[in-house]
Amino acid sequence: MSDSIEKKGIIELLSAMIMMGTVGLFVVESGQSAYNVVFYRCTLGAIFLLAYCLYSGKLKNTGINTKKLIIIIFSAIFLVFNWVMLFASFKTASISTSTVIYHAQPFFFILIWALAFKEAVSLNKILWMGLAFIGVTLVADINTNEFSLSSDYILGVSLALLAAIFWAASATLVKLLTGVSTYLITLIQLFVGIIVLFPFSDLSGITDVTVKQWSYLLVLGAVHTCLTYILMYSSYQKLSAPVIAVMTFIYPAVAIFVDFYFYNESMSVIQIAGVFMIMFSSYAVNQNLSFLSLKKINASA
Structure with a gap:
């Protein structure tokens, strides 16, 4: 692969990760409930993505059949409710937290895949998972003296964890699909999201949504959903797995910056330590690093 192609892929993925990191800002500033935000995101995203697919011919030779369509529909249900829970957590915990x-999602994917297909999880991965979940508890920074299951903060942390689990369930189903256009998968997921979320969305106040709020929702649909996925899928074809793995950490880094810059939400030293635990554990699992020696181990081990 030439350097120019790789550089283009890096720019595409960098742009996509920066956009992903700003999702929380647009969700909060839209002033809508989590259900409404995801409904509008699916609706606007589907419109823009369908237009792009028709223009670029991405819907030719889709490789779809009835069985694969059913899998996509179930993956869509997990995906859209993952968004609902994540967006709700932004308002009850914080965008950065x-x-x-939520970035612990790869570990839930490993666990769900292992349970679903009765595959053993290596001790090495279990150790990295343990370190990551210690990181989660540090990032959550729960005050045991004021602990209450009914508190908004605990609810936000719980929703972020559930969102990660739902994302992992959706990713597990998508991994079963072979020979199907990724653009078609995303498009069907968005249309399913519109149908599934319509009963939960309160559209009675649609005329009360301000122009400024509509602009945030429009960006969520056109940029954070349509353009981001186009850039990600394009970059994946140009970059190696290690490069992709490293660059995905730009997403939470941008989210932390956004939370600090716009809402003056900063993390404590303990929380920052937790962030590094989660990020490095995720990288180590992706790169198949040994927990003890930090050297790559045989993938079949």
């Missing part, structure tokens, strides 16, 4: 905890 929720995003970092």
Whole structure:
């Protein structure tokens, strides 16, 4: 692969990760409930993505059949409710805390895949998972003296963890799909999201949504959903797995900056230590590093 192609892929993925990191800002500033935000995101995202697919011919030779369609529909249900829970957590915990905890999703994917297909999880991965979840508890920074299951903060942390689990369930189903266009998968997921979320969304106040709020929702649909996925899918074809793994950490880093810059939400030293635990554990699992020696181990081990 030439350097120019790789550089283009890096720019595409960098742009996508920066956009992803700003999702929380647009969700909060839209002033809508989590259900409404995701409904509008699916609706606007589907419109823009369908237009792009029709223009670029991405819907040719889709490789779809009835069985695969059913899998996509179930993956869509997990995906859209993952968004609902994540967006709700932004308003009850914080954008930075929720995003970092949500970034533990690869570990839930490993666990769900292992349980679903009765595959053993290596001791090495279990150790990295343990370190990551210690990081989650540090990032959550729960005050045991004021602990209450009914508190908004605990609810936000719990929603971020559930969102990660739902994302992992959706990713597990998508991994079963072979020979199906990724653009078609995303498009079907968005249309399913519109149908599934319509009964939960309160659209009675649609005329009360301000122009400024509509602009945030429009960006969520056109940029954070359509453009971001286009850039990610394009970059994946140009970059190696290690480069992709490292660059995904830009997403939570941007979210932490956004939370600090716009809402003056900063993390304590303990929380920052937790962030590094989660991020490095995720990288180590992706790169198949040994927990003890930090050297790559045989993938079949």
